[in-house]
Amino acid sequence: MGPDAIEDRASAITVSLGRQRYRVLVAEGLLKQLGARMGQRLSRRTCALVTDSNVGPLFADRAKQSLISASLKPILITIPAGEKSKTLKQAAAICEQMIAAGLDQQSFVVGLGGGVIGDISGFVAAIYHRGIPHVQVPTTLLAMVDSSIGGKTAVNTADGKNLIGAVHQPSLVIDDVDVLKTLPRREFNQGFAEVVKHAIIADGKMFKQLQDWKASEALALQQLVLRNIKIKSKIVAKDERDQTGKRALLNFGHTVGHAIERAGNYRKFLHGEALSLGIVAACAVSIKRAGFPPRQRDAVFDVLQRFDLPTCLPKNFPRNKIISAVKFDKKFQSGKIRFVVTPHIGAAYLATDVTLNDILEVVAAL
Ligand SMILES: NC(=O)c1ccc[n+]([C@@H]2O[C@H](COP(=O)([O-])OP(=O)(O)OC[C@H]3O[C@@H](n4cnc5c(N)ncnc54)[C@H](O)[C@@H]3O)[C@@H](O)[C@H]2O)c1
Ligand SMILES: [Zn+2]
Numbered sequence: 112m113g114p115d116a117i118e119d120r121a122s123a124i125t126v127s128l129g130r131q132r133y134r135v136l137v138a139e140g141l142l143k144q145l146g147a148r149m150g151q152r153l154s155r156r157t158c159a160l161v162t163d164s165n166v167g168p169l170f171a172d173r174a175k176q177s178l179i180s181a182s183l184k185p186i187l188i189t190i191p192a193g194e195k196s197k198t199l200k201q202a203a204a205i206c207e208q209m210i211a212a213g214l215d216q217q218s219f220v221v222g223l224g225g226g227v228i229g230d231i232s233g234f235v236a237a238i239y240h241r242g243i244p245h246v247q248v249p250t251t252l253l254a255m256v257d258s259s260i261g262g263k264t265a266v267n268t269a270d271g272k273n274l275i276g277a278v279h280q281p282s283l284v285i286d287d288v289d290v291l292k293t294l295p296r297r298e299f300n301q302g303f304a305e306v307v308k309h310a311i312i313a314d315g316k317m318f319k320q321l322q323d324w325k326a327s328e329a330l331a332l333q334q335l336v337l338r339n340i341k342i343k344s345k346i347v348a349k350d351e352r353d354q355t356g357k358r359a360l361l362n363f364g365h366t367v368g369h370a371i372e373r374a375g376n377y378r379k380f381l382h383g384e385a386l387s388l389g390i391v392a393a394c395a396v397s398i399k400r401a402g403f404p405p406r407q408r409d410a411v412f413d414v415l416q417r418f419d420l421p422t423c424l425p426k427n428f429p430r431n432k433i434i435s436a437v438k439f440d441k442k443f444q445s446g447k448i449r450f451v452v453t454p455h456i457g458a459a460y461l462a463t464d465v466t467l468n469d470i471l472e473v474v475a476a477l
Pocket of ligand 2: 257
């Protein structure tokens, strides 16, 4: 099959950021076509195929064979699965392996995995020989609808998440929705927290769809992924470097969400689960400060629960730790809180009148 015939079957979106443009392809079975797809867009031949110890055994062979059959020369680099791998040390180890394999400024990096692999492989691509192209092949729902879009790459330090990083847009993003079939249910569901967030801040129609979302019909899932990529990329295009406040809307639910993740030492809740609780908190603040109708808050609860996402904290959870973490957050600057509120489902804005006391109140009630 020629590349043009392949192109027809995948839904494609072009993300435009200033002078940069790149394609995001979404379809079933794309992994087998990786090589052909990349050959179409990149004239380079050698690449690092970066993956983790869970994803590698499932999909690396298929990806590698596809690259080889398109005359590309991949070297496979597998790192231990999990957030603990997202460090400067691990990024350096990947770079060292690339140097040892003779990869240079004419090479590129392919990240095959969830958000952890997307972030660290993107960071490596941003710094290797002062920047080489990055291709994202996300394998979690969260990575498809969120982390692979927008060009933010990073690693963590002992003091916090994503403190070292770069903005480095990918050259191509390839979403094969088939790979989501092996994703553990809890991981799959946490991706829906970002989807619900997108619906609340920008897409009332999608929210209605989520209210009667049934099972995982492949085409429906493909369309949902596509729609979320459009929402995120449209917002990012307005504010690539977080300067005008537009991109901040994507932080809806994240002020309290991040604080809960931190208060639980990043072990108690997955990111999407903490975000679910953060969304509940943001809805409560929105009722007080933005006239958000309580009935819509109830609808948000129902949708989150549909995906087995938490809507209240365990009784004994240390709520004081959440407040300390909110204060630590970089969005809490010189006494003012940059807090995103929603006046109704499908819209959001950055409020300037939310106080720490408002947050204390809603956290106490969570
Ligand atoms: N760059 C951004 O804009 C951005 C946005 C949101 C989140 N993030 C980052 O993304 C990361 C979280 O991403 P994540 O939730 O995808 O985590 P992850 O990459 O750790 O993946 C979750 C787990 O699922 C496994 N896995 C991945 N794909 C699989 C598959 N298809 N089948 C079976 N198992 C699979 C992984 O090995 C891992 O154990 C965090 O580090 C977060 O900071 C970045
Ligand atoms: Zn998030």
